[in-house]
Amino acid sequence: MQYSNELKVxxxxxxxxxxxxxxxxxxxxxxxxxxxxxxxxxxxxxxxLVSGKPVRMKGVKVGSVERVQLDPQSQTVRVEMxxxxxxxxxxxxxxxxxxxxxxxxxxxxxxPGPRNNPQLAPGATLGTPDAPSSLGRLTEQAPAxxxxxxxxxxxxxxxxxxxxxxxxxxxxxxxxxLAALRGMATDLEQVTDAEKATLRRLLQxxxxxxxxxxxxxxxxxxxxxxxxxxxxxxxxxxxxxxxxFEQTSATLDTIATKLNEGSGTAGRLLNDPGLYVxxxxxxxxxxxxxxDFQNDPGRYLEDLTLVKVF
Amino acid sequence: xxxxxxISKSFGDLQVLSDVSLDVREGEKLAIIGRSGSGKSVLMKHxxxxxxxxxxxxxxxxQDLCCASYxxxxxxxxxxxxxxQGGALFDSMSSFxxxxxxxxxxxxxxxxxxxxxxxxxxxxxxxxDVGAKNPSELSxxxxxxxxxxxxxxxxPAYILYDEPTSGLDPETSNTINDLINQLARELNVTxxxxxxxxxxxxxxxxxxxxxxxxxxxxxxxVAEVHDCASPNLNSFVRASEYKIGDPSPxxxxxxxxx
Amino acid sequence: xxxxxxxxxxPGLALSPPLDVPFQTAARPAVLDSLLAPFRALGQYAIxxxxxxxxxxxxxxxxxxxxIQMVRIGIDSVPIVALAAAFSGAVLTVQTAYQLETxxxxxxxxxxxxxxxxxxxxxxxxxxxxxxxxxxxxxAAELGTMRVSEQIDALxxxxxxxxxxxxxxxxxxxxxxxxxxxxxxxxxxxxxxILTGEVGGFLSASEFLEGARQFFQLLDPLIGFIxxxxxxxxxxxxxxxxxxxxxxxxxxxxxxxxxxxxxxxxFILVADLLVAMLLL
Ligand SMILES: Nc1ncnc2c1ncn2[C@@H]1O[C@H](COP(=O)(O)OP(=O)(O)OP(=O)(O)O)[C@@H](O)[C@H]1O
Ligand SMILES: [Mg+2]
Numbered sequence: 001m002q003y004s005n006e007l008k009v010x011x012x013x014x015x016x017x018x019x020x021x022x023x024x025x026x027x028x029x030x031x032x033x034x035x036x037x038x039x040x041x042x043x044x045x046x047x048x049l050v051s052g053k054p055v056r057m058k059g060v061k062v063g064s065v066e067r068v069q070l071d072p073q074s075q076t077v078r079v080e081m082x083x084x085x086x087x088x089x090x091x092x093x094x095x096x097x098x099x100x101x102x103x104x105x106x107x108x109x110x111x112p113g114p115r116n117n118p119q120l121a122p123g124a125t126l127g128t129p130d131a132p133s134s135l136g137r138l139t140e141q142a143p144a145x146x147x148x149x150x151x152x153x154x155x156x157x158x159x160x161x162x163x164x165x166x167x168x169x170x171x172x173x174x175x176x177x178l179a180a181l182r183g184m185a186t187d188l189e190q191v192t193d194a195e196k197a198t199l200r201r202l203l204q205x206x207x208x209x210x211x212x213x214x215x216x217x218x219x220x221x222x223x224x225x226x227x228x229x230x231x232x233x234x235x236x237x238x239x240x241x242x243x244x245f246e247q248t249s250a251t252l253d254t255i256a257t258k259l260n261e262g263s264g265t266a267g268r269l270l271n272d273p274g275l276y277v278x279x280x281x282x283x284x285x286x287x288x289x290x291x292d293f294q295n296d297p298g299r300y301l302e303d304l305t306l307v308k309v310f
Numbered sequence: 311x312x313x314x315x316x317i318s319k320s321f322g323d324l325q326v327l328s329d330v331s332l333d334v335r336e337g338e339k340l341a342i343i344g345r346s347g348s349g350k351s352v353l354m355k356h357x358x359x360x361x362x363x364x365x366x367x368x369x370x371x372x373q374d375l376c377c378a379s380y381x382x383x384x385x386x387x388x389x390x391x392x393x394x395q396g397g398a399l400f401d402s403m404s405s406f407x408x409x410x411x412x413x414x415x416x417x418x419x420x421x422x423x424x425x426x427x428x429x430x431x432x433x434x435x436x437x438x439d440v441g442a443k444n445p446s447e448l449s450x451x452x453x454x455x456x457x458x459x460x461x462x463x464x465x466p467a468y469i470l471y472d473e474p475t476s477g478l479d480p481e482t483s484n485t486i487n488d489l490i491n492q493l494a495r496e497l498n499v500t501x502x503x504x505x506x507x508x509x510x511x512x513x514x515x516x517x518x519x520x521x522x523x524x525x526x527x528x529x530x531x532v533a534e535v536h537d538c539a540s541p542n543l544n545s546f547v548r549a550s551e552y553k554i555g556d557p558s559p560x561x562x563x564x565x566x567x568x
Numbered sequence: 569x570x571x572x573x574x575x576x577x578x579p580g581l582a583l584s585p586p587l588d589v590p591f592q593t594a595a596r597p598a599v600l601d602s603l604l605a606p607f608r609a610l611g612q613y614a615i616x617x618x619x620x621x622x623x624x625x626x627x628x629x630x631x632x633x634x635x636i637q638m639v640r641i642g643i644d645s646v647p648i649v650a651l652a653a654a655f656s657g658a659v660l661t662v663q664t665a666y667q668l669e670t671x672x673x674x675x676x677x678x679x680x681x682x683x684x685x686x687x688x689x690x691x692x693x694x695x696x697x698x699x700x701x702x703x704x705x706x707x708a709a710e711l712g713t714m715r716v717s718e719q720i721d722a723l724x725x726x727x728x729x730x731x732x733x734x735x736x737x738x739x740x741x742x743x744x745x746x747x748x749x750x751x752x753x754x755x756x757x758x759x760x761x762i763l764t765g766e767v768g769g770f771l772s773a774s775e776f777l778e779g780a781r782q783f784f785q786l787l788d789p790l791i792g793f794i795x796x797x798x799x800x801x802x803x804x805x806x807x808x809x810x811x812x813x814x815x816x817x818x819x820x821x822x823x824x825x826x827x828x829x830x831x832x833x834x835f836i837l838v839a840d841l842l843v844a845m846l847l848l
Contacts, residue, residue, distance in 0.1 A: 105782065
């Protein structure tokens with residue numbers, strides 16, 4: 001049978017429009033035909049949440065984010081969510097932004113309220129869990145400390161690398177390197193010692209907090225575990241780094257001794273007062289670096305943002 | 311009434327027309343003759359505004375084609391039927407649709423009326439039964455005649471024929487000549503016939519214009535072509551007469567030897 | 569008479585500019601002339617397309633043409649576009665899987681790379697190239713033949729606006745139907761991508777979809793859509809320009825056809841870059 005051109009074209013265009021619509025909704029993760037209802041939540045920080053991201057309750061997808069808006073008056077983020085009819089969201093449920101923004105896994109997590117409470121009415125606004133003070137402190141400090149530990153490690157590693165390089169080149173300006181290194185080493189040791197204590201204290205805090213944290217929210221405690229594990233790892237790495245550093249400085253000591261014995265010039269140079277100045281400046285530089293990390297830890301350790309979620 | 315005033319036209323370095331002036335009077339049949347490549351088709355395209363003269367003007371019913379707006383120009387063109395030298399049939403359509411094409415766009419005829427009109431036009435050019443065929447399925451002469459049928463289907467006031475009888479056998483040529491005469495007589499069509507075929511000229515034309523060396527060398531009544539003062543026209547006419555008298559069948563497309 | 573007034577044509581006239589406005593005018597040196605040629609061509613193109621759209625008020629006369637062109641440009645191109653999309657989707661999946669073959673990267677990432685790549689770039693550009701050849705060459709050859717066999721003159725003489733009649737339906741059909749082909753291209757491309765992942769054992773369909781969904785942004789298909797509209801315009805309008813201004817018989821038609829296809833491809837790439845720079 002012969003169809004008219006108009007019919008063919010019309011059918012093709014309608015098919016394409018329908019296919020595009022269905023396809024986009026499909027990829028946006030929006031239930032196509034099931035009935036849904038709207039809930040709202042307000043956050044201090046959307047943390048990269050955009051429309052189309054899933055809404056999960058106990059890790060199960062129950063809807064998706066429809067719109068994210070910044071309320072100009074209250075300066076809070078108002079999030080509109082479309083939820084499937086099926087799962088019950090009882091009154092007293094709380095919503096939070098979870099997941100790692102950098103990996104695109106940001107979503108809204110709903111912690112269901114008491115089981116016996118009635119279902120929330122459509123259009124209701126979900127509460128947000130308010131962070132206990134110790135938790136808040138943890139949230140603020142953990143990344144900073146972790147990044148500090150990490151940066152110290154990084155510094156150590158870098159120094160070692162360059163040191164090794166220099167040590168392999170006997171004709172290099174070993175004098176300066178040695179001096180600077182020595183200064184650095186002391187400084188580093190001081191810094192890390194100080195921070196080690198803080199870290200340990202923090203860890204203890206962390207562990208004590210994590211107990212009620214677990215009760216507080218099932219899902220986010222996983223993230224916290226991750227954070228703690230990371231901190232632990234960082235500390236481990238720090239320790240390992242320091243160990244190998246000690247090893248290297250032992251070697252260095254031998255070299256230095258040899259230098260002192262072997263060459264008068266080198267010995268004199270080692271006592272050069274200018275060295276002290278350089279040493280000082282190196283230490284100062286290390287300090288600035290650390291301050292920088294403290295001020296903006298997120299820049300250096302983005303993956304720890306998950307701790308921020310609380 | 312078409313008035314051509316001092317038009318010149320060149321393509322790049324090639325000067326085709328220079329300072330040509332010509333009147334086509336209401337209801338007359340004017341033959342434009344000239345050697346191949348002398349610019350006859352170019353002159354014809356100026357008459358409908360398909361080409362714009364470098365200098366000079368063309369007036370159709372006192373309206374200057376060169377200065378008319380495009381809308382105005384299109385209105386003026388609807389008074390014309392043009393038979394192009396190559397036919398210029400739309401090869402995506404059947405012969406029937408080709409002839410019906412201008413009727414569908416520019417007439418208020420119903421489909422049934424269009425069908426009768428198209429069939430009439432096909433009958434006029436002796437091609438009653440090719441309506442369903444595509445131009446590519448027709449012979450050269452048939453294509454030309456379908457194109458002629460299309461040119462007359464709108465019953466225009468002016469018809470420009472670019473070599474209507476070239477490629478046709480003598481008998482069909484005569485049919486076409488008769489048709490041109492009939493249209494002029496019955497519908498008072500003003501006709502411009504471009505041709506090489508002196509036989510056709512003598513059959514059809516009231517007046518003759520001879521295009522030579524970028525200009526109209528001679529314009530006058532058909533009775534005077536044989537004894538005119540122009541040696542070029544004389545040799546042109548003689549060459550054709552020699553051909554007409556020639557016993558071997560000749561095609562009007564064959565050029566007079568220079 | 570100076571060269572300028574020679575090339576000047578009042579707006580209503582000069583319907584056959586290749587015949588009427590010869591590109592070479594004796595007054596300027598040849599070098600300058602060839603330097604200016606692209607600008608002249610651009611101007612001629614812009615005026616042509618402008619006049620095509622200016623004739624839109626007569627469109628009820630030409631709308632049957634529009635549907636004919638929509639079928640020829642759009643619906644008749646579905647199979648070849650689907651074929652090209654299928655292969656590009658399959659190849660992209662296989663190669664992405666091959667490049668990401670490390671235990672540290674979750675397999676879903678393959679889906680997060682393949683799906684947006686097809687929606688954003690591959691689906692529409694591959695379709696654009698195919699259509700530059702299929703549609704662009706066809707239009708240029710069609711109009712070129714109409715030009716050299718005086719069919720365009722015949723249209724004009726009947727009192728039809730040949731630009732409106734021939735060009736507008738083709739360009740509109742391109743602008744409307746290319747997005748339709750883009751949708752086909754995306755669906756087929758992503759579909760074969762999923763299928764290849766599953767059949768080839770790279771990742772399961774649900775892994776693919778999870779990855780694709782995780783990074784899905786409405787902007788991706790939106791930009792693909794914008795590109796498809798732009799490419800539809802580019803391919804059809806360039807082909808119409810080249811075909812409408814064909815000169816010189818069969819060789820001229822051949823030249824126009826080649827140039828239409830080549831220029832369309834070049835300008836598809838340029839437009840692709842421009843859209844990407846402006847909107848991403
Ligand atoms: N579009 C064009 N571009 C360049 N030159 C052209 C063009 N049209 C015609 N010419 C040239 O103008 C001259 C006259 O051409 P025209 O077609 O008018 O000849 P003609 O008198 O009709 O010849 P014939 O009897 O063979 O049809 C020819 O030399 C031709 O080369
Ligand atoms: Mg001619």
